[in-house]
Amino acid sequence: AQSVTQLGSHVSVSEGALVLLRCNYSSSVPPYLFWYVQYPNQGLQLLLKYTSAATLVKGINGFEAEFKKSETSFHLTKPSAHMSDAAEYFCAVRVYSSASKIIFGSGTRLSIRP
Amino acid sequence: KAGVTQTPRYLIKTRGQQVTLSCSPISGHRSVSWYQQTPGQGLQFLFEYFSETQRNKGNFPGRFSGRQFSNSRSEMNVSTLELGDSALYLCASSSTGTGSNTEAFFGQGTRLTVV
Numbered sequence: 001a002q003s004v005t006q007l008g009s010h011v012s013v014s015e016g017a018l019v020l021l022r023c024n025y026s027s028s029v030p031p032y033l034f035w036y037v038q039y040p041n042q043g044l045q046l047l048l049k050y051t052s053a054a055t056l057v058k059g060i061n062g063f064e065a066e067f068k069k070s071e072t073s074f075h076l077t078k079p080s081a082h083m084s085d086a087a088e089y090f091c092a093v094r095v096y097s098s099a100s101k102i103i104f105g106s107g108t109r110l111s112i113r114p
Numbered sequence: 115k116a117g118v119t120q121t122p123r124y125l126i127k128t129r130g131q132q133v134t135l136s137c138s139p140i141s142g143h144r145s146v147s148w149y150q151q152t153p154g155q156g157l158q159f160l161f162e163y164f165s166e167t168q169r170n171k172g173n174f175p176g177r178f179s180g181r182q183f184s185n186s187r188s189e190m191n192v193s194t195l196e197l198g199d200s201a202l203y204l205c206a207s208s209s210t211g212t213g214s215n216t217e218a219f220f221g222q223g224t225r226l227t228v229v
Binding site: 042094101102106 | 118159206
């Protein structure tokens with residue numbers, strides 16, 4: 001079965017510092033992976049998606065993620081954190097046999113220190 | 115292009131009552147999925163409708179049901195509400211639904227509180 005595991009339920013970084021949110025996946029077939037962001041009392045917004053075209057995926061708001069098959073990882077990074085990045089981030093995988101069923105990780109809350 | 119619209123945004127119901135939530139997908143999208151988000155269980159898949167047919171179902175009791183209309187709008191119904199049904203219910207729409215990399219666009223959710 002496909003699944004994703006997010007390491008760290010809460011990450012805190014200083015403004016301007018590197019953001020690294022970790023995600024590992026489990027899949028017996030090539031996965032389709034996503035990162036979503038959720039601001040308080042809002043729905044989910046797609047940050048980026050991996051579709052096997054390139055291992056380094058660039059998303060919105062300066063975020064990017066690298067797909068590493070050997071490590072079964074899809075970590076999210078941003079070189080310099082901004083106060084507006086404070087939110088909850090979800091790694092997700094689309095179930096291979098279903099076009100619309102997405103399995104989400106447990107989420108990582110990102111806090112930014114001034 | 116308008117996004118996914120969910121109504122109402124907030125709802126308070128009493129145990130034992132039933133509730134209906136509505137979702138209007140992005141124009142042209144035929145797939146609508148529903149998710150429940152709670153602090154304890156995170157984001158869980160409820161079900162998916164495509165062209166008025168339920169195509170996928172998660173592990174939820176029969177009290178949770180849904181339907182999709184010919185204009186792709188979808189409703190979700192929860193009967194005999196329990197305190198544990200308090201959650202943020204999110205709706206997501208996708209285009210044709212084919213191709214595993216099809217991205218889902220989410221609405222802002224309906225916050226249901228059961229008292």
